[in-house]
Amino acid sequence: MATEIVIPKLGMTMEKGTLTEWLVPDGQEVAVGDLVFHMETEKIEMEVEAEAAGIVRQAVPNGTTLPPGGIVGYILAAGEPMPALSPAATAGAAASVAPVANSVPVSAGTASMLEGGRIAASPIARRLAREAGLVLAGVAGTGPGGRIVEADVTAAIAAPPAAAPSPATAPRTPVSPPREVLASPLARRLAERFKVDLATVPGTGPNGRITLADVEGAAGHPVDQPGGAPAEQHRPGDIIPVRGMRRVIAQRMHGSLQEMAQLTMGIDVGMGAAVDLRGRLVEQWAGQGLRPTYTDLIVKALALALCDHPLLNAEFSEEGIRLLEHRHIGVAVAVEGGLLVPVVRDADVLTLREIAAETNRLAGLARAGLVLPDDMAGQTFSVTTLGASGVDFFTPIINPPNVGILGVGGVRDGVAWEGDRPVRTSVMTLSLTIDHRAVDGAPAAAFLGTVRDLLESPYRLMS
């Protein structure tokens, strides 16, 4: 005789509980008192024990929310078939308050539940099931890898209702069908991996479909920040998935420091002439809507200096140090949840004006989450700026496989002496990190000196 496993009612005000995780795999034998699943309500988390001995058959996946009394599975005797879910069986006492499994009964079959409770189903199958109020967990999948396809759902809908599993469960009021969420297959995979409840994720795809980026966003580190769909707030104790942009940053930065012998050195640059030049260009180009930044001057100076110091424009590998032909400068842009490094290609041959237009275009796209992947690859050297945050000197980490990166501080007031008289100057600190495996300190310092000279005589950037 099948024993139902249900969401217990914990207190008068409890409206629904979420089965967060099955603690025993489908098909495993349990004794009375064994812990079967972990659940959460708005107020409490707890483990639920088996009330009978037998074999556990899961009827819903991890993450399912039901009112108290909602059936999540059964404990069966050996060889006993799994009862079909029916509206009568699954509606809990407080049935009308929450989405509840209101399924059309289906023949007992292998639910196409993959590892971790994710159900493999085609988008059409999901839509059909949603429209029919059918719970996919009970449907046997016949597609590749047990994936539920349209025909499986059609068959399940057409199947004659099976007898209610337990006469004890009296008919209850019908409830609204469960909402199958619309999500891409990859979004489902990721959500499962990081235990993100898809029902809480705003979808930005067609018809509100949840995309990979939406799950990444909901997990705290949006790759694209959808304007109207803010990522959820985080609380202490949350675990933020390391995926997408966060993962790329984590892997590259850690790998970079592990693999290379990084050395950082700083130099002060007199910025008087550069400040004047930029001021003139701001005025001159205002009509064209183009506003040059110090970073633009630095990108150009850097690219020109790399022409004179080819050792710094290189890749280190086991074969040797490969000198690169082109000077593609990656420009780090801080965005919501991390940073992106779009690339200004051939910055040595672009004019300052072209560089300004290009960095502007790329930074805008990066911040909007619209930058194309092709725009973010292939840099041979990078520049990263913390000047706006009030930082002067820092130790930037190289983007592999480059051998150097330039950190840029803010332009600040300095003092110089004209004879005995102190005069006000503009100063900026540059922080250069190099891979000491490929470049030594002296040539790196010479390179940094060239960058400084170019910025101190910036008319050379205008050619």
Place this chain on the structure above:
Amino acid sequence: MAAYDVVVIGGGPAGYAAALAARQRGASVAVVERERAGGACVNFACIPTNILMESASTFLDARELDVMGVFSAGEQFSLGRATARAATLVEQVARGVEMMLRRQGIESVLGRAAFRGPNSIDVALREGGTEVVEAGAFVIATGSRWEMEPIPGFPDDRVVTPDVVQHMIEAPSTVLVLADTDGHVPFGAEYAALLATSGSEVTLATSRESLLPALDADLRPAALDGLAAFGVRVLQGARAVRGNDRAISLGTADGDVEVQADLVVVADPRRPSLEGLEVERAGVTASPYLSVDQTCRTNVPHIFAAGDATGGALLTNAASHMGEVAGTNAAGGEAYARLGSIPKFLHLTPECGWVGIDEASARQLGYDVMTGTADLAFNARAMALGARTGVVKVVAERELGQVLGVHVVGPAVDGILALAAFAMQAEIPVAELAGMVQWHPTIGESLAEAARRAQ
């Protein structure tokens, strides 16, 4: 004075997609267009280019038709005939766009728009006079224009853009095509192939390291061989530095190279076309592109922008998608733009196309990469088409099985591109791509094959 819920400025692909989307949500909509419905795309970019390249590739094929048992198919190519046909078809497509807008009940205002304030524009009407038009929301879809740098010493009037070529009757004897895209699709390559087919001696130069930086490096040689088969000489990493009456000097890593040129064709760069629109009067900042978020909003919440005016991909597919998003949101809906998996295509022989990123970029971005390739030389359909080369390459990531890129060079590859773009936009894992069943023999089968090999 007229007033609408949504006014769209610009009748190109971004503009008409925005207008249709807003109309579909029940908004009253007008499109203001200063030249001709269809924008750059219909009148002098995608459509004429595609039609002309069909002529050029048909000619290339025709030279080999005897292999298939078809004789006397054609030894001559007439650029004049091809451009005349293109002009006729362009006219039909443009009229089609106008008709479609009219049928949907979208008002067309012919004239040049300039903002008066956040909720109104002046339209200098083509028929004379000015009309003030008010709107609850605007979509700026004014596209882009060429911005050519003169080549010192070379006569300015012999530096032309592709739209001039589209109306040529006869090809010049020597041509230099400059393709300096901002890293995306070098349409100049198509014009180089077209002019070479028409009998010109053509050099195609790019100052970039590679003509096709976004195409996977494994496939670039096949694409370049194809250009060579058209008779195009390709110079990569070469920038035009100066010229005289009939020749141009290009600076390269190996020193200067001199190229004979009666004519220089410049296909890029393209800059946003915002002159005279006075967006600042509406409080919109342009720098020089219009920055938008994923809902295609500018810094002013009721003013949206889409397409080339926002920088970005500078492609019609991106423009239409953004237009639809902008139009939907302008009419009170909710939609988000996603441009990560839009297809790119060059109508050469062999054709080449790609969606997403190449293997090198995927590795650089830190993915755990797997790749698979299928050789189209063994695809029966490709053989029947008479193709000798072709490759499909799938770049995927191991963690979730996400397809990161599909790159393809070969015959009739738009079929593969369509499948790949769909699979990537729908976020279908590589294993499911590997399991798909296609008609046999088709080029599409090779995509599944490459996906199966990706591990």
